[in-house]
Amino acid sequence: MVTAPVTARQYGVLAYPLILSSILTPLLSVTDTIVIGQTGDAAAIGGIALGAVFFNTIYWLFGFLKVSTTGFSAQASVHHDETSLQFALYRPVLLGLVIGLILIVCRAPLASAGLYLLAAPASLLSDVNTYIDYRIYGAPFVLIGYAVLGWLIGQGQVKQALMIQIVSNIINIVLDVIFVVGLDYGVAGVAAATLIAEVCTVFLALSFIVRQLIWKPTYRHLLFRLQDYRQFFSVNADLFIRTIFLLLVTGWFTRTGASFGPDILAANAILLQMQYVIAY
Numbered sequence: 309m310v311t312a313p314v315t316a317r318q319y320g321v322l323a324y325p326l327i328l329s330s331i332l333t334p335l336l337s338v339t340d341t342i343v344i345g346q347t348g349d350a351a352a353i354g355g356i357a358l359g360a361v362f363f364n365t366i367y368w369l370f371g372f373l374k375v376s377t378t379g380f381s382a383q384a385s386v387h388h389d390e391t392s393l394q395f396a397l398y399r400p401v402l403l404g405l406v407i408g409l410i411l412i413v414c415r416a417p418l419a420s421a422g423l424y425l426l427a428a429p430a431s432l433l434s435d436v437n438t439y440i441d442y443r444i445y446g447a448p449f450v451l452i453g454y455a456v457l458g459w460l461i462g463q464g465q466v467k468q469a470l471m472i473q474i475v476s477n478i479i480n481i482v483l484d485v486i487f488v489v490g491l492d493y494g495v496a497g498v499a500a501a502t503l504i505a506e507v508c509t510v511f512l513a514l515s516f517i518v519r520q521l522i523w524k525p526t527y528r529h530l531l532f533r534l535q536d537y538r539q540f541f542s543v544n545a546d547l548f549i550r551t552i553f554l555l556l557v558t559g560w561f562t563r564t565g566a567s568f569g570p571d572i573l574a575a576n577a578i579l580l581q582m583q584y585v586i587a588y
Contacts, residue, residue, distance in 0.1 A: 350574040
């Protein structure tokens with residue numbers, strides 16, 4: 309069967325929400341930096357900078373949960389394969405949940421290793437640990453959110469994905485202002501605002517797709533079939549390795565800046581947020 313080519317208008321209708329959605333991705337960290345910057349506390353800005361690099365490093369490693377889910381969802385949608393379409397969501401959601409829970413359980417050794425590699429100055433450790441202690445509980449929600457947003461985008465529902473991220477950013481901005489400017493919670497307020505926004509992202513996304521979900525008794529066996537997960541990881545191996553090398557650059561930059569003290573680290577934090585926006 310020969311299908312008609314995609315017109316420029318059709319391409320644009322899909323592309324512009326996707327571009328805006330990508331730009332919104334780093335704005336949670338940008339908002340955190342802007343709001344905490346109003347306090348004039350360079351140590352707090354530096355602490356959030358290190359915390360943001362810590363989480364960006366972890367979450368970007370698992371960015372394939374969004375990228376590959378987009379591809380699998382699109383393939384299943386084009387072929388009208390309902391079972392594959394459902395499992396294009398269920399499998400990465402299950403992986404995101406499991407990985408996120410492991411990150412929570414391993415929080416202490418992960419934080420120790422991360423702060424050692426980033427050469428966190430002693431003056432920032434209190435703020436960094438506070439930030440990590442709050443945000444780590446958002447790990448399952450962040451990774452599940454990757455899967456759900458990727459699934460929506462793969463089906464061409466990019467406007468829904470864009471709306472979810474817009475609402476999430478609005479929630480984060482409002483809570484940042486309330487917790488930091490209004491209630492003077494400092495770093496803890498910034499971290500709590502981001503955590504709540506991450507949780508809201510998942511529940512909002514699920515509200516968009518709940519009517520599209522199907523569950524059959526036979527799916528229980530298919531959900532835990534190991535060969536499907538081996539295929540999933542083999543497809544994403546190159547992307548995972550590529551991400552590691554990208555993050556090594558960011559980590560090195562932050563570690564080097566930290567060695568010059570909190571003021572330089574804070575300034576570099578702002579530069580990194582600009583870079584994230586440009587990259588996305």
